[in-house]
Structures are given as C-alpha cells and as structure tokens.
Amino acid sequence: MTMALPDPRILLLSSQDIVPVTILSGFLGSGKTTIIRRLLTYACDTAVIVNEFGEVGLDHLLLESADDNIALLPGGCLCCQARGDLARALRSLQDRSALGQAPAFRRVIVETSGLADPGPILQVLLSDPLRLSRYRFAGLVTTADAVLGAGQLAGHAVAQSQVALADRILLTKLDIAASADRQSLVQALARHSAAPVEDRASDAGLERQLFAFDVGARPRFRAIGTDHGAHDGLFTAISLGWTGRVELAGLHAELTAFALEHGETLLRLKGIVDVAGAQTPASVHAVQHLVERPRLLATMPAEPWRGIVAICRRQARNGIADRLGQVLRASTADRAEIHREHA
Structure with missing residues (x-):
C-alpha cells in the first residue's frame, strides 16, 4: 500500500x-x-x-x-x-x-x-x-x-x-x-x-x-493574434470557462498527465477552479511539463469567473483545448458545462 x-x-x-x-x-x-x-x-x-x-x-x-x-x-x-x-x-x-x-x-x-x-x-x-x-x-x-x-x-x-x-x-x-x-x-x-x-x-x-x-482574479489573457492573417505570432491563448467543482487530487493527476503529453507545445497554464467541499477556489499553475500542486486561496475572489487559460503554440491549440476539456470533466464529480471563449 x-x-x-x-x-x-x-x-x-x-x-x-x-x-x-x-x-x-x-x-x-x-x-x-x-x-x-x-x-x-x-x-x-x-x-x-x-x-x-x-x-x-x-x-x-x-x-x-x-x-x-x-x-x-x-x-x-x-x-x-x-x-x-x-x-x-x-x-x-x-x-x-x-x-x-x-x-x-x-x-x-x-x-x-x-x-x-x-x-x-x-x-x-x-x-x-x-x-x-x-x-x-x-x-x-x-x-x-x-x-x-x-x-x-x-x-x-x-x-x-x-x-x-x-x-x-x-x-x-x-x-x-x-x-x-x-x-x-x-x-x-x-x-x-x-x-x-x-x-x-x-x-x-x-x-x-x-x-x-491578484491571484484570485480571472487570468487576464485574451485571444492572441486574431485577424492578423499571415502575421500571427507563434503562440495563442485558449480560455475554457468551467462551472463545476473539481476534486483537487484528481485535477492534479489529470493536469500532470496532460502536461506530460503536451508539454512541448504548452508554454503556460493558469486558472481558478471551485473545489468540492471547500469554501474558496484553488489556483492552478503549470509550465510546460511541470504542474504545481493546486492551492486553495485564502479568500474568495471578487470575480466569479472560473476556468483555465493556456498559452500554447498556435498549431497545437485545438488539440490542447480538447484535452483540457477532458481534464476538467475527468476531475469533476458533478455535472458542469465547459465554455471555450473567443475574442
């Protein structure tokens, strides 16, 4: 054991x-x-x-x-x-x-x-x-x-x-x-x-x-390079809103597996998620292959938004967005909706 x-x-x-x-x-x-x-x-x-x-x-x-x-x-x-x-x-x-x-x-x-x-x-x-x-x-x-x-x-x-x-x-x-x-x-x-x-x-x-x-605020990332055609940069931002309550251990395990799969194209991930059985949400951080253990915030954030934002290489955005959706669903016990947000 x-x-x-x-x-x-x-x-x-x-x-x-x-x-x-x-x-x-x-x-x-x-x-x-x-x-x-x-x-x-x-x-x-x-x-x-x-x-x-x-x-x-x-x-x-x-x-x-x-x-x-x-x-x-x-x-x-x-x-x-x-x-x-x-x-x-x-x-x-x-x-x-x-x-x-x-x-x-x-x-x-x-x-x-x-x-x-x-x-x-x-x-x-x-x-x-x-x-x-x-x-x-x-x-x-x-x-x-x-x-x-x-x-x-x-x-x-x-x-x-x-x-x-x-x-x-x-x-x-x-x-x-x-x-x-x-x-x-x-x-x-x-x-x-x-x-x-x-x-x-x-x-x-x-x-x-x-x-x-403000670690409790919504990550201030918007879509990158929108409507710039061939002049788009190498990177893009993906924003996934999430209404469910996650299990922290499950989320950490799922994010760790996700980072191992996509770390080469993932630059940075951050987010705020509600946690089952907790009074305050948790912050989420990852950089490439490394995932920090999610931490409960000391106070309730002023902003109600919950979800995850990822900065990744542009060519990988759809695969990363789909896989992050799977991560959130797999670590959430209750029924919840996921929203992929666009600029």
Whole structure:
C-alpha cells in the first residue's frame, strides 16, 4: 500500500512569512536593470537575483543601493545551464538573512538575461518545492522597448516568448520614443501576447506593477493574434470557462498527465477552479511539463469567473483545448458545462 506524500510547501520548520518572487524578463537593452535600480532607491526590503549571459556580469554593479541582497548568476542564461543556480541563490539569500549576514527582505525580483526564455525559469519555482518552500511565484513582468521593441519581436523568437508568457508588460524608453514607434510596438504586442500593457510607472506605481498580482482574479489573457492573417505570432491563448467543482487530487493527476503529453507545445497554464467541499477556489499553475500542486486561496475572489487559460503554440491549440476539456470533466464529480471563449 502506497501513501501520498504531504505537499512539501507545508513543511516549514519554523513560522516564516511567504516571500513572493517576481520574474522580470525582457529582451536585451529593454530597461530591466533601470527599473530595478529605481525600485531599490526606496524599496530596500527587496532582494534581487541578477542573471547575465556571458562569463563577466556587470548589471549587478549598477544596483548600488542594496549590494548585500543582490546575487549574481553569471556564465549562462537561467533558461539553460544555470537553472539549478537559481534555487541555490534563493536558498542562500534566505540563509544569509537568517544568520544576520544580509538584510531582511520580504520579496524577491529575479532579473533574467535578455536572451532567456522565461518558461524554464518558471519551472524552477515549480520543481523544487522542498528547498523553496518559503517562496511563492508572484508573477512574470516583461519589459518592452518602445523604440526597438517592434523590430525585436519581429526578429527574435525569444522576445516573442518573453511577452507571450507575461502577466504584465511594461513599456520602457517612452521619453525617447516617437508616437509611431509606441503604436507599432503596441500593435506587435497584441499579435504575440494577451497580457495587459502598461506604461512603466515610477515609485509606488512601479512597486504595484512589479508585485501586485491578484491571484484570485480571472487570468487576464485574451485571444492572441486574431485577424492578423499571415502575421500571427507563434503562440495563442485558449480560455475554457468551467462551472463545476473539481476534486483537487484528481485535477492534479489529470493536469500532470496532460502536461506530460503536451508539454512541448504548452508554454503556460493558469486558472481558478471551485473545489468540492471547500469554501474558496484553488489556483492552478503549470509550465510546460511541470504542474504545481493546486492551492486553495485564502479568500474568495471578487470575480466569479472560473476556468483555465493556456498559452500554447498556435498549431497545437485545438488539440490542447480538447484535452483540457477532458481534464476538467475527468476531475469533476458533478455535472458542469465547459465554455471555450473567443475574442
């Protein structure tokens, strides 16, 4: 007889506050370090992990205001050989703070290399729950250069992936961008991403943009690339509304099987579902082959929508939509209706 192991995320040895982790992505030169430098002038309770492509890292030297809480991961993009270093860096920040060797912090930003695909980086925060039990993925913010961004999206697949996976996109360099450049970028982003697009704010507004993500809200993804013909991007969004109450263990098992089947074409999945026997719904997250164990939300979300949204490669959308429908039906005990939503 086999017994299910407990969720490692509940195995904290002492009472500790959960630390949100924001991933800051964006193509080369799109202003990620500038954003962090601005934030650190007044938000000294933020730890930063900087990843650079190449053997010599420089970005961390530009973040003068919080050196003790900055970790540099040089020598390779986190999306390839350096992924294990991210888990170690997060754990090291926690240990150094506990020993008084670094200031206390209540949140973390991971600044990725401009050449990094965020998908594998998200996997790190899902795949090592025991060592990273204090941390929770908060959201992925991608910077977009208002001057050069449209051309970067047209010429680089990794730039398309960075915006497709984003929870929020921040437009940068607006002070030197022509209005036509900004308009071209916004149009290009609409072809490649469904995330909300905002002008980069400052001070308190910037803090909200980097850390305020409503996990109980409906995932803010719309259909991507609609009515753009041959200019459609590589990715699309699928939204499935669901009215039933799921069994959490069954949903986790079904999603795990789904991710094993479709992980090569699935970039990201997120959702909110009602749970049988629970007073609040659960959040659902997956990145490619990795599925995070669904977690009950602490409070009831303000929005009534329930369902799952998937970001996937365009050519796989119909197969993934059909299979997700099977996942929801198989993990739900009561009769329910599924709605595939379109823009």
